[in-house]
Every structure is written in structure tokens, then in C-alpha cells.
Amino acid sequence: MNDFDLVRKNLFRRKLRASLMIVSILIAFMIFGVLAGFYRAFTAGEDAAAADRMITVNKINFTQPMPIAYFNRVKAVEGVRQVTFANWFGGYYQDPKNFIMALAIEPNTYFDVYRSEIDVPPEQLQAFIRDRGSAVVGEALAQKWGWKIGDRIPLNSNIFSQKSGGHTWDLTIVAIAKGKAQHVDTNFLLFQYPYFDETRSFGKDTIGWMILQTTSPENNDRVAKTIDAMFANSTAETSTDTEKAFGKAFAAQFGNIALIVLLVVGAAFITILMIVGNTMALSIRERTREIGVLKTLGFSGPRILTMVLGESVLLALLGGIPGLAIAALIAMALRTSLANIAPAFAVSPTIALQGLALMIALGLITGIIPALNAMRLKIATALGRG
Amino acid sequence: MRSLWLQVAAVTAINLKSISQRRWLSLSTVIAIALVVIVLLAFLAMANGFQRTIAGSGADDIAIVLRAGSQAEINSTVSRDQVRLIEDGPGIARGSDGKPLISPELYLVVDGIKRTTKTKANLPLRGIGEQGSELRKDVRITAGRMFSRGSNEVVVGKALLREFEGLDLGSTVSFGATRWTVVGVFEAGGSVFESEIWADLSVVQSLFNRNNIVQTVRARLTGPAALNELKSYSDNDPRLKLDVKSEASYFAEQASQTSDLIQKLGWPLAIAMALGAVAGALNTMYSSVAARATEIATLRAIGFGGFPAFVGTLAESLLLAVIGGLLGAAATYLIFDGVTASTLGGNFTQVVFDFKLSPWLIAEGVALALIVGLIGGLFPALRAARLPIVEGLYAN
Secondary structure (H helix, E strand, C coil): CCHHHHHHHHHCCCHHHHHHHHHHHHHHHHHHHHHHHHHHHHCHHHHHCCCCEEEEEECCCCCCCEECHHHHHHHCCCCEEEEEEEEECCEECCCCCCEEEEEEECCCCHHHHCCCCEECCHHHHHHHHHCCCEEEEEHHHHHHHCCCCCCEEEEEECCCCECCCCCEEEEEEEEEEEECCCCCCCCEEEEEHHHHHHHECCCCCEECEEEEEECCHHHHHHHHHHHHHHCCCCCCCEEEEEHHHHHHHHHHCCCCHHHHHHHHHHHHHHHHHHHHHHHHHHHHHHCHHHHHHHHHCCCCHHHHHHHHHHHHHHHHHHHHHHHHHHHHHHHHHHCCCCCCCCCCCCCCHHHHHHHHHHHHHHHHHHHHHHHHHHHHCCHHHHHHCC | CHHHHHHHHHHHHHHHHHHHHHHHHHHHHHHHHHHHHHHHHHHHHHHHHHHHHHHCCCCCCEEEEEECCCCCHHHCCEEHHHHHHHHCCCCECECCCCCECEEEEEEEEEEEEECCCCCEEEEEEEEECCCCCCCCCCEEEEEECCCCCCCCEEEEEHHHHHHEECCCCCCEEEECCEEEEEEEEEEECCCHHHHCEEEEHHHHHHHCCCCCEECEEEEEECCCCHHHHHHHHHHHCCCCCEEEEEHHHHHHHHHHHHHHHHHHHHHHHHHHHHHHHHHHHHHHHHHHHHHCHHHHHHHHHCCCCHHHHHHHHHHHHHHHHHHHHHHHHHHHHHHHCCCEEEEECCCCCEEEEECCCCHHHHHHHHHHHHHHHHHHHHHHHHHHHHCCHHHHHCCC
């Protein structure tokens, strides 16, 4: 029988108590996994932001439009490698509840700027550029509604109306876009800005925002200053910022999610820490006499310290690993329904590693006091007690 | 029968008095339960505060007219011709001068800087018609004055002033190339309007290039029942095609989405944590039973029944739970009640609201604590009741 067997046997001596502690730990790590996954999905845009990508919006607010004439002027700015633009459409399918993230985009440049994230087969892209009334649909969205290439779908807008008075644009799906990485959300529909602009009843010749790519991240600052200075004192002043800063500011608008997550995970952890710590202390106290016997048999203090710590770490792992696994399952189950608020909701390898580190920390913290007590225990006291 | 209750009372008293012997274990259970209650109540207070702010904003006798299918003001567009048609619609109250009491409004999003985080956030700038402020209940200018018609002047809501910088009375704010002066601060009975900036409709229209277009029309109805008249008038005129809702139901819809989300987050979290706390409570109570095994067996040996032992253990568990629940509620009240927060509302703009705890929410929190105590005490109590006497006497 080696030390590990001893640790295992000690832990499960009181099966009920051990199981209860495992359940509490499991729940703590389930909460951790779900919240961390949610938080990560929430801030995914921020992490995924390319360093050389910047966003130009109307200075008043990003929901205000700016003239389409800005597009060509920005294109000419030195240090800009590529620029494209998009306009929010406020799309829905059949019922206003079926919100669709739909954008009217500049067809020739948009996919170039996003080439590191979005993958559209070249021949499908050509078909999109050729056909004014066509649309590119993200894989996840196509799957959700069972759309295929060649389908004609009516897209409604809750903002815009057509010159003819209707609120519906008919589009032909000619391309399905795939995400190039797991964090890329493919719940989108993109269609041609020229077609949108000539059919809408108001707001003609204005665009929502421009996305530009600089020749190198070092030029970001200079490019931003040049662009904003160019339109200063005009009717539509601009504000240019890195994609990352823009995404961060946007996420911050939902309120302080990070704080809430920290608060809840913190509260759950303190709760579990206390429960497990107390119970560990209790179970070691019960075994005082045995520890005395072990010491009499020649077990050194440090060896006993390791064994007690091993017991608490094992306990944390036994609860924590399944907890994280359940969190991963929950994330998978919720991914589609939360696609609009938190795309790519998942327990990532990073989160799993962080969880593992936390488990070990939890085990060490809860075990350290009983372990030290056990190590310091004098044989005479131990055997004399009880 | 009487002797049974005496037994119950005696054993319960022994149990409760002996809690101090297990003070650390008991304390950890109390704190665990308190934390569960804090998390639940913090979420519920947040949802409640949000709900109250928004749902409290609408009146039954005010109609709000939006473009069909637009759902929120920000998405809506209503043309000048449509505004004229609504003015002549049935069911709309008229002022002493015979003019209809309506306010065409333009709702725009501008940037503000949050005091706490110094980050940009979406603020609503509302261009209101002449009757705009009379169409909202309890609007009162608390400092300065109302903006004058046709000028670049704005008044700001009290809540907005608290949360965002640069909007103080007398200061100048620029939206794009235009500068505006803050000439007044208004209160609106704690409603969502206190999170808005108001200016004259025609000035906003011309400076933001939205001539001839508004987003919504608010109208005072002759009574709540007049809503249907206006609705069918709009439905029957092909030039209108507008959604007519009472302001109350419009805001109720807006509030339910976000507060549902908060609650949907809060309850599962609290329940998951409560399961953890149940495990803790079970541990505590099993230990309590184990520690008192000799005592229980002795009582049984001298003629006490199993039932008093059961009740005594359960009572101990419930007492710990109630203490934990009340402690959690008190802590939530001290930490969170009245805390101001803001988040994106249905109109894509910041809504400033306060966390608001209510007696009903506290009752929900304490009920959750009691459930934890009940489950955590039940099984150990059964064990105490069934403890074999001989084994108990030799327990140590």
C-alpha cells in the first residue's frame, strides 16, 4: 500500500461526508465554468480584434450616420491599407422577434478586411459581387433557418422602409460564410449596400461605420488623427479608434458584468472554501490518534503534511473536474439560444486550465491548516487524546 | 400527548444550547447560507429596480405611436404627413385652445462619459414637441429652467446627471459640430425619462438632418378606453400602418426583456449555490448528530422517543438557516439597496436605475434559506431519530 492508497482510503472512510464535499466543490466549479465561459464569450470581440483594424464612426455616437463620400477620402489616407463600410439594417425574419444581425456592406472590400475571420469560397464571393440582390449568410444563421444557396428569403427591417412603402427586401442567398476560428460568430447576414441604398426611402448616401486596416499597427495613431482631423468642423465629425478599444467600450455599456461575475464566483468560492475547510479540519481532528500511530511507525512530519494536503487536493479535483465538464455541457446546450448576446459561449482550454489551478489552490488552502496541525502533533498528545 | 411535546421542547432546547460547542461548523453553515441569499437578492434587487424604473414610466392614458414592427423608439420612423393624420385622429384629448395634446418626438443616441469608468456610453437625446413635458407625469424642473423653443438648449434628467459627467447645469456639451447649453435639470418621478436629455424637436431635426421625420408620436387620450379608437383608426388608414400602444404597455414590454434576463441569471445561480450550501448544512448537521450520539442514545434509553430527537435536530438546522437568511438579507440591504447602476435598455441607450430590495424579495431570500435548512436538517434528523440505542451509547 503506497501513500496514495492511504490518501484515497482516508478520504472515502466517511463516504457520505466525502460525497457531500465533492458535490459542493462540483457546484462551485460548475458556476465558475459557466460564468467564465459566458464572460469570455461576452468579451470575445475584444480578444478577437485585429491589432491593425480600426473603426471610424460618427463622433456624436456610432448610431449616427456619415456621408458615403467619406469612404473615398479615407481610402486615400496614407497608412490605410484597405477600408470598407457597413450599415446597420435592423433585420428580422418573418417576425420581429426573430432578430437577425443584418448589415448592408460594401461588397468588394468587406471580405478582404475580415479575411482572417470570415471564409467565403471564392466562386461564391464572385457570385455575391455580381448579383446586386444577393446575400452572404453566416453558417450558424443558415443552419438555424435551414437556408441553402439559391434560397430566396424575405428580410424585414425594423428601421428602414422601401421607397415603394414596404419594409421587406427579397434576397437570394449565394454564399455561406464560415468562421475561421471558433470564436467567430457566424450569425450574420450581409447584403449589398448599393442595392440597399437605392431602394431605401430615407438616409440616402449615408453609411453607418467604416472599418479600416492600417499598413501596420504602429501607424494606428497617426491614421486615426489624420482621419478625424480631416472631418473636423464638418457636419459629421468622426471618431476613429482601434477595434479593440471600440469593442471594449461597447461591452462596458452593458454594465459592469466582470464585477458581477467576480462577485458571484467569489461568493460561491468563499462558501465552498469554508464548508470544505471546516470539514477537513473536523476529519483530521477525528483522526488525531491515527496520526499519532503513523508517527510512531516512523512517518515523518513532512510526509504526513503531504498526505493530508494530498487528500484535500484530491477532493478538490474529484469535485472540480466533473464540475467543469458539466459547465462545458451547459455551455454547449445554451450556445444557440444565447448566440445573439454571447456568441461562442464555451468552456475553453484556458478556462479549464484556470479551473485546474483554482482546484489545486482550493485543495491547498483548505488542507493547509489541518495538515500543519497534523504535522506538528506530538505523539504523546495524539495517543493521549480521545 | 402533552409529555411528547415536553420531550420535544426539552430535546430542542438541548440541541440549540449545544450549538456553541460546534460554533465554527455552525458559523460556516450560517455564512454559507447568507452568501447564497446575498447572491440571489442582489440579482433580484437589480431586476426589480430596473423593472420599477421602466415600468413606472408609462401611463395608461398616453398613446405612443411607432412604425409597425419597430418595437423600440430608436428603430421607428414616422413621417410628417403621418403626424398630421394622427393629430386629427379620434380619442385624442385637446387643450383649452382646442389644439390636440400630442408631441412628435425624435429619439437620437449621443455619447456620454460615465463617471465611474470614464468610458463612452450611449445616451438618449430626445427632441420633444411643445406639449412634450406635459405628456409625462410629474415632470418638474429642479434647477435652472426649461429650454426655450428654437434654441440650442437642453435640459437633462436627474439620474443622467448623477451617472455621467460634463452635463452639469450651465455647461456646454457638443454633439458633433454643434454646441448645446445645459439650462435645466428635471425630475420625472424616478421614471426612465430621468435618464434622458431633452431639447426642442425642430432644433434637433435640423441639426441632425432629420427634417420632416420623427420617430414617435405621443398623444394624451381622452381616457384609457380611447386607445382602441385610435388603434382602429390607424389600422384602417393605409397611409398610417403604425403601431399604436399605450405608453404603459410599451414600457412593460421594454422592461420585461432585460429584467427577465437578470432573473434568469440570478435564480439558477442561487439554486446552484444553494445546493452547495445544502451539502454544507448536511455536513454540519450530520456532525451535530454524531457529536451528540451518546446524548441522544442516553435520552432514548431513559424513555425519550425518536420524534423529539428528530424535531430537535431539524430545529437546529432551521434556526441556522433563518439566521443565515436574515444575515444575508441584511447584508444585501446594506451593500446593494439604493446602489445606482446603468445598463443598455431596449432603446440601445443607457437606463439609470437603483437596486431596490422589497419585503417580498426578502421573503423569497429567507424562503430559499429555509429550504436549504430543511433539506440540510431532514436526513440528519432522521438518522438521529433512528439511532440504535446500544450503538449510540458506545459511540465514543
